[in-house]
Amino acid sequence: MRLLIPIADKNKAEITDINSASSWALIQMDGGNIENISFVANYHDIINDIDTLVIKNEYEPIMDFLEREVMILVAHTQKTIEEIIEGYVFKELRDLG
Numbered sequence: 398m399r400l401l402i403p404i405a406d407k408n409k410a411e412i413t414d415i416n417s418a419s420s421w422a423l424i425q426m427d428g429g430n431i432e433n434i435s436f437v438a439n440y441h442d443i444i445n446d447i448d449t450l451v452i453k454n455e456y457e458p459i460m461d462f463l464e465r466e467v468m469i470l471v472a473h474t475q476k477t478i479e480e481i482i483e484g485y486v487f488k489e490l491r492d493l494g
Contacts, residue, residue: 400424401447401467402481407436410478413432415457422478423447429486434478451481469493 403418404410410422421440425433437443444461449468452459459469470490475481484490 398426398448398449399447400426400451400482400485401440401443402451402478403453404436404478411476412451412453412472412478412481414453415459424478426482426485428432431482449485451485451490452493455491459493 400423402422402424403413403422404413405413405417407420408476415436419440422435423435423437423443424431444465444467447467450459450472451470451472453472455471462469469492470485471493472481472484472490475484475490481490
C-alpha cells in the first residue's frame with residue numbers, strides 16, 4: 398500500500414492543504430508496518446503509483462486522484478505523518494468514497 402500525504406514542511410512533516418503543499422510524503426506500507434518514507438516535489442510524476450491519498454479536509458481539489466481511482470482518506474484530527482499512519486493502521490481516518 399502506498400499512501401500520499403501533502404506536506405508543507407518536510408522538517409515538521411505535518412499535513413497541509415493540497416494547494417499549499419511544498420512536497421509530498423510517499424509512504425510504502427506493508428500491513429501495519431512502514432517500509433519506506435520518501436518525499437517528492439510533485440505528485441504528477443507518481444500519481445499512477447499510489448493507492449491512497451490522505452487529505453486534511455473533504456473540500457480539497459481531488460479530481461486528479463478520483464479519475465485514477467485513488468482511495469481518499471481524510472485526517473481530521475491527525476496532523477503529523479506518525480499520527481496519520483497510526484490513524485490509518487487503526488482505521489481512524491474517514492473514507493471520502
